[in-house]
Structures are given as C-alpha cells and as structure tokens.
Amino acid sequence: MSETQSGSRKLLGRLKQALAEPAEGQERLDRITRLIAEEMATPVCSIYLFRDEDTLELCATEGLNPESVHKTRMRMGEGLVGRVAASTKPINTGNAPSEAGFRFMPETGEEIYSAFLGVPIQRLGERLGVLVVQSKESKPYSEDQVYATEVVAMVLAEMTELGAFIGEGAAMAAPHQHPVMLRGSVGQEGAAEGRVLLHEPRVVVTNPFADDAESELVRLGEAVDKLRISVDEMLTSADMTDKDQRDVLEAYRMFANSKGWKRRMEADINRGLSAEAAVEKEQTAARARMEQVPDPYLRERLHDLDDLSNRLLRLLTGQGSHTGVEMPENPVLVARNIGPGELLAYGRGLKGIILEEGSVGSHAAIVARALAIPLVINCERITTEALNGDPVLVDGEQGIVHLRPEESVATAFRDKMAMMTKAQERYASIRRVPATTVYGPTIRLDMNAGLMADLPSLKSSGAEGVGLFRTELQFLVRSKLPSRGDLAATYSRVLDAAEGRRVIFRTLDIGSDKVLPYMKPQDEPNPALGWRAIRVGLDKPGVMRMQLQAMIRGAKGRPLSVMFPFVAQFDEFRVARRRLLDELDREEKMGHVLPEKVEIGAMLETPSLAFAPRQFFEMADFISVGGNDLKQFFFAADRENERVRRRYDTLNVSFLTFLEWIVMRCNETKIPLSFCGEDAGRPVEALCFAAMGFRALSMRPASIGPVKHLLRRSNLAEVRELIDDARAGGAQTVRPALMDWLRQQG
Template identity: 65%
Template sequence: MPESLESESRKLLGRLRDTLAAPGDGQARLDRITHHIADSMRSNVCSVYLFRDPDTLELCASCGLRPESVHRTRLRLGEGLVGRVARTGRPINTADAPSQAGFRYMPETGEEVFPSFLGVPIRRVGERLGVLVVQSREAREYSEDEIYGLEVVAMVLAEMAELGAFVGNEAHPLTHRFPAVFRGTGGQEGAAEGQVWLHEPRVVITNPVGDDPAKERARLTEAVAVLRDTVEQMVASAEMGGGEGEAVLEAYRMFANSRSWLRRMEEDIDLGLSAEAAVEKEQSQTRARLESAADPYLRDRLHDLDDLSNRLLRILTGQGKDTGGTMPANPILVARNIGPAELLDYGRSLRGVVLEDGSVGSHAAVVARALAIPLVIHAARIRSEALNGDPILIDGDAGIVHLRPEDSVAAAFRDKIAMQAEAQERYAGLRALPATAQCGTTVRLFMNAGLMADLPSIDSSGAEGVGLFRTELQFLTRPRVPRRSELAGLYARVIENARGKPVVFRTLDIGSDKVLPYMKRLDEPNPAMGWRAIRVGLDKKGVLQMQLQALIRASAGRPLNVMFPFIADQDEFAQGRAMLVEQIGREAQMGRPVPAELRVGAMLETPSLAFAPPAFFRQCDFVSIGGNDLKQFFYAADRENERVRRRYDTLSTPFLDLIGMIVDRCGQAGVPLSFCGEDAGRPVEAAVFAALGLRQLSMRPASIGPVKSLIRRIDLAALRVAIDAARAEGATNLRPAVTAFLAASGAQV
C-alpha cells in the first residue's frame, strides 16, 4: 500500500475525529465531514445517504450537490446506484454512471455533470446504515487503493453514527433514549415488565481512529495472542470424542490462526484505524461476503468468524459479559440467539427473553416454555437499540416488545399483567377440582415438562401427572453425550418428584430443529421430514438402548411409561417396543429390579399413522396425538415458517375430522388416547377436542387453569351437537359455530 495513501488516510481520519469531538449539531458535523472527504479524495462531490427506515435511503449531507436536495432526495432500497450499493453491500465504481444498469437520474441534485461515481456501504457488523458516495466531473474510475481508503472512512462513519454524532446538539448526545416498539413473533405466551440485560453486550468503539499505527498494531498482536491461547484451551478441554464436533473446533482454531485475517486488519490500522475499528471493519466485510455465499457451509462459518471477532473486540476493549455490571432484579434477556445451556444458566431469574433470531420450535423456545417465561423472537435490530438497564415490556402473546415505553403504554401494560395475575389466582382455586363439564364428562389434564425445574408445577398447576417429559433437553444442554448413570439419576428424580403421579417419558426426539452440539448436522432439504426422532434411534441403536436402560433403572421397580416419538409406520413402533422389552430382559438377568408395570405408547404425529392397521392400535398401551407436527404435515405448512404457520386453523372441519377419526379408531381398539401440543393448552381448542371424545390433554402447566375453567363451565355434549350441526350445514371452519355456542352459554374465554 503506497505510503502517501497511508499518510493521507490518517490525516483524513484525524480530521473526522476532530469533527466528532467538536461542538455543534449533527447536521453541521455531517456537512463538515463531506467537505473533508471531498478534499481528501480530490473529488467534486461527497454525499452521505443514511437509512430513514429499513427500505428508504435519504440524502442527509452533501458537498457538491445542490443544497436544496439534502433531506429531499430519497431512494428505495435497490433503486439507483446508491440503492444497489445499499442492497448488495458491495461498492460500485464507474467512470460513466448514467450508462450503468439501474441508474436513476435525480434532477434536483444537479449530479448530471459528475459522471464518475464511487459508492461504498456504511455498515456495522451486519447492520446497514447507509451509503457514502464520491463523484467527479472527470470521467475516471477510482483506483483500488482509493476504494479501500473510502471503505475505511465508511467504517469510521459507522462508528460515529453509533456514538450519536449525527443527532442532537451536543458533542456527545445521548442516543438510545426514545421509546421504540419491536414487532416480532410470540414464542411463548405471557407478559412481563423489567429491565434489559444483554446476553452479549455489543462492543461500543469510542476510538475508531488510531494516532500511532505501531502502537495499534502491537495492541492487536497482543490481543490476537490472547485470543489464540483461549481457543487452544477451549479445544484442549472440550470432550468431543472425535468426529464432526472435533472437526468444527479445529476449523475454529484455524480461523483464529489465519495470517490473512490478521494481515487485513494490520493494513486497516496502517490507514489510520484503531485496532478495535480494524477488527470490526474486517468483521463487517467478511460478514457481507459470507451472507451472500451460495454454499451453506460457508454461510455457517459466518457464526465462527463473528464469534472470534467479538471475542477479540472484548479483549481489546474490556467490554463484554464480565464487565462488572450487576444484573437487575427483574432482567429481561435480549440476544441475537441463545443456546439452551446458556439460557438454563440464567434460570428462573429471568422475567422474559427477546431474540432477534430463533424459531417457535427452537431449543430456546423449548427452555423458555419449561421456565414459564414469555419469549418474543424475530425482534429485528433490538440489540442495536437496547442498552443494559433500559425499561422494557414484553408481550409474548402478541409478539410485541416496548423498549423505554412511554408512561401511558407502561400503565396499560401493567393493567394487562395485573389482569393476568388476577385470572391465575382464580384458576388456583380450581387446582384440586376435576375438569368435569356440566354434562358430567371428566377430562384429565396433564402437563408437559422437560426439566427438573418444571416438576414443582405438578402440584401448583393441578396437573394429574406429566403427559410428556421431553428427554432430549438433557442431551441438548451438554457438550457431550450424557452418561447412562447421569440419565438414570435424573429420570429417578423426575419420578420421585412426581409424588406418585404418572410420568410419560418420550424417548429422544432429536433431528429437525433439535441438533445436538456433538451431532453431525445433516444437510437435509426438509429436516422436519428427515432423519429425526425414532428414525435416528433405530439407526443409532446404541444411544436409544442406553436411554432405555437408564429409564428401566430409574423406575427401580415402580411403574414406567415410555412413548416413542414420530412413529410413521407400524414396524417402527414394533422395533422400538421390542428393543425396550429386550433391555428389560437383560436388566432382569443381571438381577436389577424391573418396572412393576410397563406401558408403551406411540406419538401419532404423521397422518400415515392415523390410517395404520387395527393391529397397530392393539399393540399400543396408549397413543398420544402430537398436535404440532400432525398439523404441519396435514396442512403441508412448516410451523417454523411465519408466512404459512398461522394460515391454517386447528378448528377447520377437515383437521377436526381427522382428530375424530383417530378418536374412533382408538376407541374401537380400546386404547387410551391423549392430545399433546400447543393447541391442547388453548381453552377453546381444548374444549372442542374434549367434545370430540378426547379424555386426556397434555399442555404447559400455566394452561391447565384456563382450560379447566372453561371445561367446568360448559356442556360438552351440547357443544358436540353444535359442532355436528355446523358440519351438516357444510361449514369448512367450525370456529364461528364454537364461538357462538360459548357466547350463548355465557362461557366466553
């Protein structure tokens, strides 16, 4: 890199730093910045476009274009050359801008006399902030060194924007101070008020410009050495047992030791960036390249590079999780995403969780349900806006988050929380009462669980037992396969804490969205329909056999209920049951106690099993409808896809006809049938299932009170008559008829 370029770049960055520190309002700073850049680049024009909203760019400052066009000229994302730079995240460099595809002429700017165009994105670690443009009367392309230098300047502008340099009238105005609303997706119901606790606080770079390149290089070299030592210790201490997990860590170590990664950051430092800014510039540009990669493996490596860069930034700045901050008394966790083990580390101290990513079936969502705390996912960009300690309201029912809410919003929200608390108190009075309808029909209500922390809810909720204990959480929250003795001890404590109430253990349901940390991730086009659950267990018999042995030993002569997930064919259930019987025989031969009573069931989650031969139902001691998967396969609507998952109603006539058919088939075979899933915990849907003949429902503990309350207030036989009447009239959806029945009964939900 030419020494003259390094010198000129450092001079320019020094002027930008002085502009940041100077008094004045944000507009004045931006105006001075465009003049500094135009002079340094020897260009006739320098313009800064910033995002007004996620889809609109606004010309916010310019040296060389007509002043009246500032704050008047706007472009949609992808519109014109500026919009293309913003959309693609790549520079555009041309000597003849009007000849470029997509060029848009904006007469109010007077730019027609400037054919040369160079635009580079202003971005910060995956966050698009705007576009920096230089233009000249001379028809020429800018050199690679000039492009590189302008990217360095754009990096500093991004940091200046983060520091609030372009708003307010103070040298360092307070940003992150206004109310903000984020509309995401509800991952777990409930409402909570608290204060923000960032899972990984974003590093704020207060010194984007470095005065002494040698000193900054030395700081970077020292920090990289610390990072590499940390990675080596992590690799050495990990118990991966070879295979894919070990290969992943080796790739991680390779990235940490990449010489080209370090060299690019050193080049940025030579141009005038501080060590921190150089790390973040490289992180932003690598992220932009990998996000557009067609190879899914390369896109997955983005997370490794992000993690390494973030670790390096924390080493350089001393910022991060362990900054000495104290978690507030009522924390609401805010994160991009989070693993189940990390979420469990926080435990029940959390009031709620807000994620930028995630899915309704993710590990985090499963743990949030187990902890009974509200969860909102897909709250885009909240980490950019939230600071530790900010007041925050989370509505898991509507999928809405209020950050720094206005007093009126907070008051209304507190009223909602108070009403929910009052309702829960009313439900508590029903705890010891059966869910017996006005017609005398009794429905047994069970709870779903997956953690030891769930078990206290078995009494407080009024549950008659655990209808589904998810055993995969113990595998998902560990860095290695749990030992048989560990599992046996855990399952024994679950049985003991149930205090004589039945517990149904579902064997390992992994695959699809539940990928173990030490399990090779398969590149399947549709994982939900791929290698998962019982299919994995029957192919990898060692793990399933070990789990079955642990369950048998945990029973210690007490009754044992085992359920195999995702059975799609009668033979799969027969193989699973035979394996369980074989393990009981082996345990007996070794003189160990065997279950006093054994019940083996199947989860009916695929439409194919509803049409299984009568012999299948006679083989089962019980059947449990897995409503979440059954509904997605019935409608061909992925429950992780927000565009389609809410399109189809549980109370549609075709789906309820399928449920009715399953009820009839199990009744003919004399097999107990239950319904397990989110819909079982929705009072209206639960009442309809009961009216169709289901006599056992399993749901999250907090739903038992509302479901029991509604069932006790209605006549299920009369509801069945209303349902049949609507069917006879050709209704394709039975919700209107059910709603009308409840209103007429005075039992609105």
C-alpha cells in the same frame, strides 16, 4: 509510511478534528462532506442516511444542488445509491449512466458527473446509509480512493451509532434513546416487564481514530496473543474423543492464528484507525461476506471469524460479558440466538427472553416453555436496538416487544399483567378439583415437562400427572452423549418428584430442529420430514437400547410408561416395542428389579398412523396425538414458517373431523387416547378436543388453570352440536360460531 497510508491518516485526522468541534447535526454533516471532497480532490461528496428501513434520504452534499438536501429520496435497491445500500457492496464506475439500475435525479444537478463511487455506511450488518463521491472524469476511482472512502464510511457508521449526527441533519432518530416497538413471533405465552440483559453485549467503539499508530499496533498484538491463548485453552479442555468438536475448535484456532487477518487489521491501523475500529472493520466485512455465501459450512466458518472478532473487541475495550456486567433487576435476556445449555445457566431468574432468530421448536423455545418464561422469537433488530439496562416490555401473547416504552404504554401493559395475575389467582382456587364438564364427563389434565425444574409445577398447577416428559433435553444440554447411569438417575429423580403420579417418558426425539451438538448434522433438504425421532432410534439401536435400559433401571420397580415419537407405520412401533420387551428380558436375566407395570405407547404425529392396521391399535397400550407435528403435516404447512403456519386454524372443520376419526379408532379398541401439544393448552381448542371425544389433554403447567376453568363451565354436548352444525353448513372453521356461543355464555 506509504503515500496511501499517509493520505488516509491525513483524511482521518481532519475528520477527527471536524467531529470534535461543537456543531449541530446538519452543520457537522456539511463540514464532513466538504473536507472529504477536499482531501480526495473530488468535486462531489454526498451522504445518504436511512429515513426508515426502506427509504434513503440525501442528508448532506458538497458539489450537488444544496436545495436537494432532505428532498431527494430513494427506496432500497433504487438507483445506484439504493443498489449499494441493498447489496452492502461498493459500486465504482467511470460511466454511471450506463450502469444497470441507474436513476437520474435532475433536482441534484448530478448529470455532469460521470464517475461514481458509492460505499455502504454500515456497522456489523446494520445498514445506516451510503457515502458517495463523484467526478466529471470518465474513469473509476483508484483502489486507494476506494479504500479511503470505505474507511471514512466505517468511521461515519461509528459516529452515527454514537449519535454524532442527531439534529436537523439526521434522517433517522437517535439510536438507543427513543421508544421502539418491535414485532416478532410467539415462542412462549406470557407477559413480563424488566430491563435488558444482553447475552452478548455489543461493543461500542468510542474512538475510531488512532492517536498513535505504534501504540495501537502494540495493543492489537497483545489482545491477539491473549485471544490465541484462550482458544488454545479451549482446545486443551475439550473432549479429545469428540472428533467433530475438536475439528470445529481447530478451525477456530486456525482463524485466530491467521496472519492475513492480523495483517489486514494492522494495515487499517497504519491508515489511521484505532485497534478497535480496525477489528470492527474486518468484522463488518466478514458479516457482509457471510450474507452472500450460500454454502452452510463456509457460512459457519465466517461465523467463527465473527465470534473471534467479538472476543477480540472485548479484550481491547474491556466491554461485554467478560467484565462481569451485573444482572439487572427483573432481567429480560436479549440475544441473536442461544443454546439450551447457555439458557439453562441463567436459570429461572429471567423474566423474559427475546431472540432475533429462533423458531417455535428450537432448543431455546423448549427450555423457555419448561421454565415458563415469556419468549418472543424472530424479533428483528432487537440486538442492535437494545442496550444493557434498557426498560423493556415483553408481550409473549402477541409476539410484541416495547423497548424503552412511553409511560402510557407501560401503564396499559401493567394493567394487562395485573388482569393476568388476578386470573391466575382465580385458577388457583380450582387447583384441587377435577375438570368435570357440565353434565360430565371429566377430562384428565396432565402437564408436559422436560427438566427437573418442571416437576414442582405438578402440585402448583393441579396437573394429574406428566403426559409427556421430553427426554431429549438431557442430551441437548451436554457436550457429549450422557451415560446410562446419569440418565437412569435423572429418570429416577423424575419419578421421585412425581410422588406416584403417572409419568410418560418419550424416547429421544432428535432431528429436524433438534440437533445434538456431538452428532454430525445431516444435510437434508427438509429435515422436518427426514431422519428424526424413532427413525434415528431404529437406525442407532445402541442409543435406543441404552436409553431404554436407563428407563427400566430408573423406575426401580415402580410403574413405567414409555412412548415412542413420530411413528409413521405399524412396523416401526412393532420393532421399537420388541426392543423394549427384549431389554426387560435382559434386565431380568441380569437380576435387576423390573418395573411393576410397563405401558408402551406411541405418539400419533403423522396422518399415516391414523390409518394403520387394527393390530396397531390393539398392540399399543396408549396413544397420544402430537398436535404440533400432526397439524403441520395435515395442512402441509411448516410450523416454523411464519408465512404459512398461522394460515390454518386448529378448529378447521376438516382437522376436527380427522381427530374424530382417530377418537373412533381408539374407542373401537378401547385404547386410552390423549392430545398433547400447544393447542391442548389453549382453552377454546381444548374445549373442542373434549367435545370431539378426547378424555385426556397434556399441556404446559400454566395452561391447566385456564383450560380447567372453561371446561368446568361448559356443556360438551352443546359444543359438539355447534361443531356438527358448522360441518353441515359448509363452514371452514368452527371458531366464529364457538366464540359467539362462549360470549353468550358469559
């Protein structure tokens, strides 16, 4: 054994002994700083922990002024300690005052120490603090000393995770014990109470120390062998014709067989870490590198290494998804992110979903809406804060999560849920009556769908039909392109379930944030304005033709309504329409049954289409305004960007005036017009659309009741007068005036 390995093992051995002895948090921290200073023969050792997300506090020191403990604080990025915390990279210098960002803290008495070594205390990307050693010598610490300090910092991170420093000496509250309120973004409205079900349960390393290095090396070797076998099995079962999928798995196998990866973990074990701790040390390093890499391909490869580390940790500890964790009662799924296929596998049993990442247009959000499950996205820290079984409240209306809530919060939340349930019961009583406004007219209310699981909502919600059936979900949840026969069978089952009600099938709308797993992703600077929807269909005529054939055959002689998405100019619609007519001719020549009636429409999602030649409006059988995209392009505000998407109101006078222009053009040519999107399902917005002349709205099933309830109690002429008065008065939005009017109406 080398001298370096022996020194590290001795230091870790003493650290293990110190942690095993009973002590309060502060006493334990003081003991640790003292023994590190002794073992490393350095006069100063200090531990800084985060007091909150942005503030570090000196919590223990050997060598600096003890009176500065719990008094010296700094912001993230401030001073050398703050720089280490912000960058998650060590700083090792023999002349600390000359370093950029150096901050002199006179209360600590550190001015006599020139050498400085600071390493982050972190666990899988979660910043916990900074470990610092200092000396009077004007030279950097050696590589061996840097490594030893990093190993100790890693152990401190594990101990902090396990609550070893809770007490007087801890800056932050005990992890996973206290109530936490987290703010995210609304992905799907609704409210739910339940218990956390982690999609990828975090593995807790309970013993970071190697009692017997040889046995730990054997354990690591056996786990790596099992990992390699499982990756080989994945390759064997993969579709050999799918080159992109095979390339990804080959890269995955390359990492699994990396000798360097295994060698680094073996070296960590020889220095005193357990097999689990060695794996996690490498995983933490990989995550730190991932954050610094701008290249998306390299970042994805580092993500592969991160995923392999998780699998290896589960093999070593028996923790995680492979142990058959029981589904808790009223499960609320918590994940960093999740694909549509994985989410569908959980089914309707989920009460709520919380994602650390995600977007309002992501696959997960689409599926959550289809399943009517409350969803909160962009909920930072949820995967590190939550543990399996934790009680949790999901407020999808406001994008708020209450983890381990206090009873007073839970009681108020249950009262809110009870009010929502009572409202739904009231809406159920008007399920079968039309949405006829005061003094007329009647507004048609359709539902949006994308899965067979949506179709039972046709009856329960009172929807008159399906104003939008998203066909891309059948493509997104598969590992390869679906066959024409499979699609035809799906479309036929949809029409069966609709029982004669009209269903509008939207052709494949992929691109932007909806990327097929088997289609090579396009490197586009702005995918929302790039190669997507009808543009893909026109450039890939084989895919469009196959889907149109499936729709014709799936109709089995029944009426068929087809809508092309993201049409920006007349020519795109004319070409797409011609292709559908050609397929009808071809199917007839082959002797197949044709639909008794075919309607061909377009989604108006780009402002340009509102100004298309009159011939477009005369040629289309119907038009549906795609509100989500139209609004983002009208205001030049990315709907995935939380900093700008809420900046612009749907009831902005300019936007309503633009919608009025679209209504006027459709009325001139007597073409049916509907509004489809999230805003159509918001009662106040729906009321304004109806007042502007829309006679059909399409929304998620759960919104039909609230929208119908308000429409049936409102006089559209009065609402229109409010809108006209707001325009005449130069108001930016009609919302304040409309809300005042609604309050007056009771």
